[in-house]
Amino acid sequence: xxxxxxxxxxxxxxxxxxxxxxxxxxxxxxxxxxxxxxxxxxxxxxxxxxxxxxxxxxxxxxxxxxxxxxxxxxxxxxxxxxxxxxxxxxxxxxxxxxxxxxxxxxxxxxxxxxxxxxxxxxxxxxxxxxxxxxxxxxxxxxxxxxxxxxxxxxxxxxxxxxxxxxxxxxxxxxxxxxxxxxxxxxxxxxxxxxxxxxxxxxxxxxxxxxxxxxxxxxxxxxxxxxxxxxxxxxxxxxxxxxxxxxxxxxxxxxxxxxxxxxxxxxxxxxxxxxxxxxxxxxxxxxxxxxxxxxxxxxxxxxxxxxxxxxxxxxxxxxxxxxxxxxxxxxxxxxxxxxxxxxxxxxxxxxxxxxxxxxxxxxxxxxxxxxxxxxxxxxxxxxxxxxx
Numbered sequence: 001x002x003x004x005x006x007x008x009x010x011x012x013x014x015x016x017x018x019x020x021x022x023x024x025x026x027x028x029x030x031x032x033x034x035x036x037x038x039x040x041x042x043x044x045x046x047x048x049x050x051x052x053x054x055x056x057x058x059x060x061x062x063x064x065x066x067x068x069x070x071x072x073x074x075x076x077x078x079x080x081x082x083x084x085x086x087x088x089x090x091x092x093x094x095x096x097x098x099x100x101x102x103x104x105x106x107x108x109x110x111x112x113x114x115x116x117x118x119x120x121x122x123x124x125x126x127x128x129x130x131x132x133x134x135x136x137x138x139x140x141x142x143x144x145x146x147x148x149x150x151x152x153x154x155x156x157x158x159x160x161x162x163x164x165x166x167x168x169x170x171x172x173x174x175x176x177x178x179x180x181x182x183x184x185x186x187x188x189x190x191x192x193x194x195x196x197x198x199x200x201x202x203x204x205x206x207x208x209x210x211x212x213x214x215x216x217x218x219x220x221x222x223x224x225x226x227x228x229x230x231x232x233x234x235x236x237x238x239x240x241x242x243x244x245x246x247x248x249x250x251x252x253x254x255x256x257x258x259x260x261x262x263x264x265x266x267x268x269x270x271x272x273x274x275x276x277x278x279x280x281x282x283x284x285x286x287x288x289x290x291x292x293x294x295x296x297x298x299x300x301x302x303x304x305x306x307x308x309x310x311x312x313x314x315x316x317x318x319x320x321x322x323x324x325x326x327x328x329x330x331x332x333x334x335x336x337x338x339x340x341x342x343x344x345x346x347x348x349x350x351x352x353x354x355x356x357x358x359x360x361x362x363x364x365x366x367x368x369x370x371x372x373x374x375x376x377x378x379x380x381x382x383x384x385x386x387x
Contacts, residue, residue: 081294081302089350090358094387095128098320098364100244100286102172104371105135108150114159121163123378127386128364129167131284132160133212133244136171136203141185143195145173145202153206168209170244173199177215179222180266185215187224197231204235210242210283218248220270229281236283244284244320249292250275250310252303276314285319286366287311289345290326291334301344301351308352312360320362323349325381328372342377346384 101124106112136150150171157169178184186192200211211232218225229245236243251269270278279285289307294300308323315321325345329337349365357363365385367373 081299081306084302084305085298085344085348085351087351089347090354093350093353093358095365095385096361096363097128098130098322098362099128099385100131100133100284100322100364100366101129102366102369103132103134104369106371107134107156108136108153110152112152112156117156117159117163121160124164124167127382129367130364131168131170131210131242131244133170133172133286133366134208136206136208137173137175139173139175139185139196139199141175141178141183143185143192143199145199147202150203150206153203153208157207157209168242170210170212170242171203171206171208172212172214173203174214174216174246177218179217179219187215187222187228193224193228193231196228197235200232200235204239204241208241210244211236212242212244212246212284212286214246216248217266218270219267220248220251220274226277226281229278233281242283243281244286245278245282246324247275247278247285247287247311249287249289249307252306252310272310272314275311279311279315279319279321282319284322285311285315286322287324288368289324290340290368292340293334293336294339295336297339297341297344300339300341301348304345304348305351305355308349309356312352312356312363317360317362320364321360322364322366323352324366324368325349325377327367327369327374327377327381329374342380343384346380350384 107116134156136153137145138149139145153171160167160169176184178186185196203211213232215225229243233243248270249268250272275285287307289304292300292303294303304323311321311323323345325342326335326340327342331337346365353360353363365381367377367381
């Protein structure tokens with residue numbers, strides 16, 4: 001609280017001529033308190049004095065140094081991503097007719113009918129979409145797959161082949177892994193991997209043109225996953241169908257994944273080397289290049305351009321590389337809908353392709369996901385990716 005000032009009474013006037021009468025006292029001036037905005041709270045003054053104490057000089061310098069160590073790399077990364085989004089994509093960096101669409105479970109559980117397939121065919125004609133990843137699971141934690149999970153699988157495959165000749169229908173299978181908690185599928189168990197292989201044979205017997213796996217959270221360097229892919233490749237090759245996987249993003253900075261994992265217990269990225277090991281074992285690999293937490297559209301687009309380049313560098317030319325497009329809108333800590341737009345993802349994909357391997361033929365985009373897509377998403381895909 002500030003100090004209020006009060007005027008004291010005037011002293012008697014000594015030494016004046018006796019005949020001269022004492023002037024009548026006028027009214028005393030009113031007290032004028034300080035304006036509230038000019039007062040400084042006592043706690044603030046105490047804090048300021050403590051902060052200026054000589055004993056805090058070293059701690060303050062250390063705190064400043066740590067802030068710079070943390071903020072400068074982030075600032076530099078942001079500038080690099082913004083620069084990565086600059087320029088124009090090269091001519092011809094558009095669809096190679098190898099795009100894909102993730103589709104929900106309603107297509108195989110009885111909720112969809114012939115009219116829905118006809119509407120889907122009308123939507124997809126003239127696009128570059130060649131593969132449909134239709135959710136036909138999930139797997140049980142022991143790797144098995146209930147036959148009741150996809151009762152209309154054969155109907156869907158036949159209907160799509162009839163309405164969209166040349167378009168493949170792949171079974172999208174997945175489950176939560178027990179990599180960060182007690183519950184989930186455990187790839188380290190040989191019996192579980194054997195069961196997943198058996199589930200793959202089962203789903204292919206239902207008529208699907210391939211199988212698409214999405215197992216999360218899958219940590220970089222997981223050797224059991226590579227072993228599973230080796231076993232699955234034998235099954236799909238003998239059946240002459242596709243083996244496809246959804247892939248985590250690639251570590252954008254040295255040691256970024258290790259630091260995030262140590263701080264949060266939830267590693268986000270794969271190393272570029274591990275991404276390449278996965279890509280060499282499959283026919284298609286689709287990068288889940290969304291849920292990036294980027295706050296601005298330009299930063300997100302630059303990030304997708306970087307991810308495209310990193311993936312192209314280690315993906316064999318014989319493997320289809322697909323970059324994911326966010327066909328949905330959310331606004332949370334991991335996904336800012338105003339930043340993660342289809343337009344930015346398409347432009348970033350084209351920029352990365354232009355700079356790294358513009359003539360790559362086995363390349364495309366994958367749209368996630370049909371039931372959340374808005375008309376504006378389809379428009380942005382057509383406008384930015386189709387010739």
